[in-house]
Amino acid sequence: MRIDIITVLPELLKSPFEASILKRAIEANLVEVHFHNLRDYTSDRYKSIDDTQFGGGAGMVMMIEPIDKCISALKEQRHYDEVIYMTPDGETLKQGIANQLSLKENIIILCGHYKGVDQRVRDHFITREISIGDYVLSGGELGAAVLCDAIIRLIPGVLGNETSALTDSFQDNLLAPPIYTKPREYKGWKVPELLFSGNFPKIEKWREEQAYLRTKERRPDLLED
Secondary structure: OEEEEEEOOHHHHHHHHHOHHHHHHHHOOOOEEEEEEHHHHOOOOOOOOEEEOOOOOOOEEEOHHHHHHHHHHHHOOOOOOEEEEEEEEEEEOOHHHHHHHOOOOEEEEEEOEOOOEOHHHHHHOOOEEEEOOOOOOOEOHHHHHHHHHHHHOOOOOOOOOOOOHHHOOOOOOOOOOOOOOOOOEEOOEEOOHHHHOOOHHHHHHHHHHHHHHHHHHHOHHHHHO
């Protein structure tokens, strides 16, 4: 998989990809992540990428020309399955979206800034708009990093145990059940005895029941889906 991220702040984005699972995935050639500074595609001496709104109003708007030049240059080199715009009014990122995108070959992610991008960018270049929640950030970079992490960890070979991702919260519209590790007892707090029984069908049934109960208590909306 190849992910190209268009941003005005590439330095803000790079650090998450220089550590942990994302770094290992890149070093293992399981994914390529490239950062493109939008100011490199401007045509004036000030490297302007934004301007005031037509019709008046507070806040600056990202102009269409540099975005068009950047996306067009990338598309000349390869086909892209999705051109994603990170925006608060996009569809909310859920596990199912991450699952879908992890199967793609090439993705462009455009990070918004200021009041957002010229609507013509959204009308003519963007194939999918994604939000990481109902709140506004200073820019789309942190949202893009979250999206990339959610996608990359699902690529075969990235996680040490490939079945781990399949048992994560939200994979089956349920939250993950309680989990335990050593010590068996701590300050009088004990691990459920069933987990030491060796009866794996019973353990699996218990985990399914606990996942359902936890979801019913904390996220009943997931059960409606």
